[in-house]
Amino acid sequence: MMSRPGSHGSCPVPVHSAERIEIGHGGGGKLTQRLIDTVFRPAFAVSDEDLTCDSAAIGRSEFELAFTTDAYVVQPLFFPGGNIGSLAIFGTVNDLAMSGARALAISAAFVIEEGFAVTDLNRIVETMRDAASRAGVRIVAGDTKVVERGKADGVYIATSGIGEIGSRALIRPQEVRVGDAVIVSGDIGRHGMAVMAARESLGFEPPIESDCAPLFGPVSALIDGGIELHCLRDCTRGGLATALIEIARCADVTIAIEQTKIPVSGPVRGACEILGIDPLYVANEGRFTAIVAGGDAERALSILQRHDDAAAIIGMVGERDGSTDAKIRTIGRTRALDLQTGEQLPRIC
Amino acid sequence: MRFVDEFRDPDGARSVAEAIAATVTRPWTIMEICGGQTHAIVRYGIDHMLPDTISLLHGPGCPVCVTPAGIIDAACTLASQPEVILCSFGDMLRVPGHEQSLLTARTGGADVRMVYSPLDAVTLARENPTREIVFLAIGFETTAPTSAMAVLHAERDGLTNFSLLSSHVLVPPAMRQLLADPTNKVQGFLAAGHVCAVSGYRDYHAIPQRFGIPIVVTGFEPLDILQGILLCVRQLEENRADVENQYRRAVRHTGNRYAQAAVEQVFKVQGQAWRGIGWIEDSGLALRSRFALFDALNRFTEVHVSPERETACISGEVLRGVCKPDDCPMFGNLCTLEHPLGATMVSSEGACAAYYRYRRVSGAA
Ligand code: SF4
Numbered sequence: 226m227m228s229r230p231g232s233h234g235s236c237p238v239p240v241h242s243a244e245r246i247e248i249g250h251g252g253g254g255k256l257t258q259r260l261i262d263t264v265f266r267p268a269f270a271v272s273d274e275d276l277t278c279d280s281a282a283i284g285r286s287e288f289e290l291a292f293t294t295d296a297y298v299v300q301p302l303f304f305p306g307g308n309i310g311s312l313a314i315f316g317t318v319n320d321l322a323m324s325g326a327r328a329l330a331i332s333a334a335f336v337i338e339e340g341f342a343v344t345d346l347n348r349i350v351e352t353m354r355d356a357a358s359r360a361g362v363r364i365v366a367g368d369t370k371v372v373e374r375g376k377a378d379g380v381y382i383a384t385s386g387i388g389e390i391g392s393r394a395l396i397r398p399q400e401v402r403v404g405d406a407v408i409v410s411g412d413i414g415r416h417g418m419a420v421m422a423a424r425e426s427l428g429f430e431p432p433i434e435s436d437c438a439p440l441f442g443p444v445s446a447l448i449d450g451g452i453e454l455h456c457l458r459d460c461t462r463g464g465l466a467t468a469l470i471e472i473a474r475c476a477d478v479t480i481a482i483e484q485t486k487i488p489v490s491g492p493v494r495g496a497c498e499i500l501g502i503d504p505l506y507v508a509n510e511g512r513f514t515a516i517v518a519g520g521d522a523e524r525a526l527s528i529l530q531r532h533d534d535a536a537a538i539i540g541m542v543g544e545r546d547g548s549t550d551a552k553i554r555t556i557g558r559t560r561a562l563d564l565q566t567g568e569q570l571p572r573i574c
Numbered sequence: 575m576r577f578v579d580e581f582r583d584p585d586g587a588r589s590v591a592e593a594i595a596a597t598v599t600r601p602w603t604i605m606e607i608c609g610g611q612t613h614a615i616v617r618y619g620i621d622h623m624l625p626d627t628i629s630l631l632h633g634p635g636c637p638v639c640v641t642p643a644g645i646i647d648a649a650c651t652l653a654s655q656p657e658v659i660l661c662s663f664g665d666m667l668r669v670p671g672h673e674q675s676l677l678t679a680r681t682g683g684a685d686v687r688m689v690y691s692p693l694d695a696v697t698l699a700r701e702n703p704t705r706e707i708v709f710l711a712i713g714f715e716t717t718a719p720t721s722a723m724a725v726l727h728a729e730r731d732g733l734t735n736f737s738l739l740s741s742h743v744l745v746p747p748a749m750r751q752l753l754a755d756p757t758n759k760v761q762g763f764l765a766a767g768h769v770c771a772v773s774g775y776r777d778y779h780a781i782p783q784r785f786g787i788p789i790v791v792t793g794f795e796p797l798d799i800l801q802g803i804l805l806c807v808r809q810l811e812e813n814r815a816d817v818e819n820q821y822r823r824a825v826r827h828t829g830n831r832y833a834q835a836a837v838e839q840v841f842k843v844q845g846q847a848w849r850g851i852g853w854i855e856d857s858g859l860a861l862r863s864r865f866a867l868f869d870a871l872n873r874f875t876e877v878h879v880s881p882e883r884e885t886a887c888i889s890g891e892v893l894r895g896v897c898k899p900d901d902c903p904m905f906g907n908l909c910t911l912e913h914p915l916g917a918t919m920v921s922s923e924g925a926c927a928a929y930y931r932y933r934r935v936s937g938a939a
Contacts (some may be wrong), residue, residue, distance in 0.1 A: 485582075485584065556620070557623040
């Protein structure tokens with residue numbers, strides 16, 4: 226941990242107690258300042274001005290801007306392939322990417338539980354720095370609050386992000402048309418199963434790694450490739466099925482997908498099989514579905530496969546079919562896909 | 575995982591379905607016992623691949639569905655005691671007792687936790703010596719061995735704060751009871767592969783001998799189920815009644831002896847109430863008196879299992895194959911996944927949930 230000569234002398238708290246977060250760290254006084262100086266600034270600040278004011282000037286843009294916000298609450302905080310910090314950065318970057326926007330700047334607010342280890346906070350913050358640099362975005366403003374022990378689950382992070390929209394065409398569900406192709410950007414279900422396995426200490430071998438990753442790269446490749454892109458949706462909570470159902474509802478169409486075309490890795494399929502969980506509804510943090518003009522489907526696929534060779538065309542958009550938002554062809558028949566009720570819970574036998 | 579993919583191969587499935595169609599000469603009614611198989615059948619549309627002459631009935635093999643409401647009442651009462659941490663499998667937390675579910679008890683302040691294995695509950699007991707850890711133990715022959723292991727581990731470690739609220743059930747007595755019912759329509763059984771992987775199928779031979787009905791031990795993938803149906807139909811057409819094993823890659827005749835020994839050591843067989851079905855002789859497992867210390871109902875003598883009350887839900891008939899979920903007047907209107915009225919809608923292995931999730935929208939043909 227970084228420390229400044231002399232600063233300990235003026236601080237009323239002995240050095241060793243800084244190893245755990247105390248209520249005073251959120252009070253806005255010297256302890257808060259020290260936390261900023263030793264944890265946040267070394268990780269996030271790019272220039273001397275960064276993190277010195279309550280808000281940051283982030284420059285001008287000739288493009289239309291997009292803005293988003295999200296809160297991250299995950300247990301466990303650390304899981305194979307990432308932690309709450311990478312989740313918070315990629316989640317926000319990806320929300321922007323789904324409107325075709327490249328993230329410019331992110332703010333992050335931390336709610337930390339009293340007693341939380343500063344080493345863990347450092348690990349999270351360093352991951353956020355690495356994630357931000359991978360996504361090409363700056364973390365420019367932040368806030369820290371500390372709550373009493375027992376009032377939070379370690380740490381919660383809320384992030385907001387601003388980005389510029391590079392595409393001239395609108396990318397939103399209302400643009401989806403009959404005959405469009407439905408593509409998924411990679412294999413599904415990794416994040417949700419990685420978190421579940423870590424949370425419940427299910428020792429799957431090899432361990433399932435989260436797919437947590439920034440998505441603007443493949444999105445901008447589609448835009449630069451001149452693909453007629455109608456809608457993008459990241460397949461986070463509720464998984465691929467929920468994303469498709471929501472798009473179909475908005476666009477008033479029925480989306481038809483093929484079970485056999487949906488990419489699911491061996492370990493994820495095995496874990497889902499054991500626990501009785503449908504991978505279509507499992508959360509992802511680095512996968513999206515793209516709805517593109519039918520004629521551009523193959524070209525869009527080859528662009529996406531350069532980023533992830535598991536990307537696949539999984540179905541197409543059809544006329545509205547009664548009350549059915551999305552349907553899936555399995556071995557024996559075609560059935561409707563429905564929104565999940567509540568959380569997916571593992572089965573018993 | 576080529577292993578699983580092979581058992582979902584559409585071409586392979588079609589050719590087995592064709593073989594079934596070529597074998598059948600008259601109507602047959604077959605029951606798949608296990609809720610996991612019911613879900614696979616409805617989810618993959620296996621019933622749609624069969625000739626109209628074959629009817630599938632859904633059986634009582636969903637452990638969540640058959641757990642009596644009175645046991646859940648007792649679990650909720652236990653969970654609301656300040657010293658108790660009540661643990662069970664995820665699915666179990668949603669099922670209502672007569673008054674509430676464990677999840678509602680949790681929102682009311684009870685310490686209810688989801689675990690994946692009873693052994694996790696033992697770990698919890700070790701880590702929380704000042705609390706009482708109660709594991710609501712449910713399930714068939716598949717889950718009973720880990721419950722037994724949990725008790726043995728707790729005993730070995732000298733834990734005095736761990737107990738089971740046991741509601742384990744056994745499959746063969748339920749099959750016998752179904753067949754003995756004069757209204758029975760079942761002509762052949764697909765037995766649950768997972769259950770037989772543990773218990774073996776030695777005990778099953780008595781059933782074809784007594785009732786003249788074939789049993790095929792069957793796996794859970796679409797192709798497994800189709801092959802199970804083919805084997806069953808062949809027996810029926812040839813007027814044979816044997817126990818056959820479709821699920822050879824996982825099941826041996828004798829099952830898992832180690833698991834059986836653990837169950838035998840910890841539990842004794844006794845009569846048991848099944849939710850919606852009623853009392854079935856010799857179909858439950860109770861802790862042997864040597865392990866009385868680990869029996870929650872013995873430790874907390876003030877807690878009782880209340881008798882079942884009448885409800886409008888006809889899930890008992892659904893579980894006995896007397897009717898199908900969509901025969902229930904409340905299906906899909908008063909009773910939905912969002913507002914379930916019975917355990918067969920709550921449980922992710924329940925037949926009503928399978929029909930609601932996969933069958934409700936018929937427009938998607
Ligand atoms: S539909 Fe609901 S009320 Fe009817 S049998 Fe099924 S669970 Fe019971």
